[in-house]
Amino acid sequence: MSWLVLACVVWAAGWGANIALARGAWNATRLVRIAVPVIFGLTILVMWEALVRGFGVSPVILPAPSAVAQTFVASLGTLWVDFQQTVIKGALRGFVIGAAAAFVAAVLIDRSAFLTRGLLPIGNFVAALPIVGIAPVLVNWFGFDWQSKAAVVVVMVFFPILVNTVQGLNEASAMQRDLMRTYAAGYWQTLLRLRLPAAMPFIFNGLKIATTLALIGAIVAEYFGSPTRGMGFRISTGVGSLSIDLVWAEIAVAALAGTAFYGIVAGIEKRVTFWHPSQRK
Numbered sequence: 185m186s187w188l189v190l191a192c193v194v195w196a197a198g199w200g201a202n203i204a205l206a207r208g209a210w211n212a213t214r215l216v217r218i219a220v221p222v223i224f225g226l227t228i229l230v231m232w233e234a235l236v237r238g239f240g241v242s243p244v245i246l247p248a249p250s251a252v253a254q255t256f257v258a259s260l261g262t263l264w265v266d267f268q269q270t271v272i273k274g275a276l277r278g279f280v281i282g283a284a285a286a287f288v289a290a291v292l293i294d295r296s297a298f299l300t301r302g303l304l305p306i307g308n309f310v311a312a313l314p315i316v317g318i319a320p321v322l323v324n325w326f327g328f329d330w331q332s333k334a335a336v337v338v339v340m341v342f343f344p345i346l347v348n349t350v351q352g353l354n355e356a357s358a359m360q361r362d363l364m365r366t367y368a369a370g371y372w373q374t375l376l377r378l379r380l381p382a383a384m385p386f387i388f389n390g391l392k393i394a395t396t397l398a399l400i401g402a403i404v405a406e407y408f409g410s411p412t413r414g415m416g417f418r419i420s421t422g423v424g425s426l427s428i429d430l431v432w433a434e435i436a437v438a439a440l441a442g443t444a445f446y447g448i449v450a451g452i453e454k455r456v457t458f459w460h461p462s463q464r465k
Contacts, residue, residue, distance in 0.1 A: 191235050194234065
């Protein structure tokens, strides 16, 4: 009962603290914007711990955060090897290859009405294919190492970035394009100096979507074949051996990596598109 009371008290305290910060005169400061989600996250963790202990939940069903933290610290070497295999080798390389290919394809589509009417509908079709159907095929084609995981990531990130880039390249108005033509600017000059800068908010929107898709694709692809390392491989074997605390440790690493990846792209976007209304204070 004491654990349940603690859960209620922590929830009420966290709720009250966030309301006080949101209503205060300092609610627009960067410190408050960071403090609110931190308080909320800590509240969830403490409640998780209290409820698991209060109801006597089996670690096989849901381990307490303290048990996950202990496993995390004890398995740092294994987690680092899995991080390298899944995130650096699979997700990051696939993301870079897919983003570069999508940008080149977007420029080609912009230059060709045939590709505009032919490739984009196919892209929507491929984007709707389930990853559990694509991953086994690509693993069979490219083998069990990181290459097949990167291929899955390329398929997942290519079309979101492509569609956003094509949409962004059409963002410049006809008047702006006519003005560039009056300055005797060719296609590439107009692209680099007008249309590409105008497309940056759309391009970064596609990149931010692709950051989460890349990590999901790399992890899921490891379920269908992987060397004896990787987040997906460790989660799969951990569930089979009932090492649920290790599974949650891998999930924590994936969440931190995904958040950091998204934050890096968002930070670059803020510096590149500082002129856009969405980035103004």
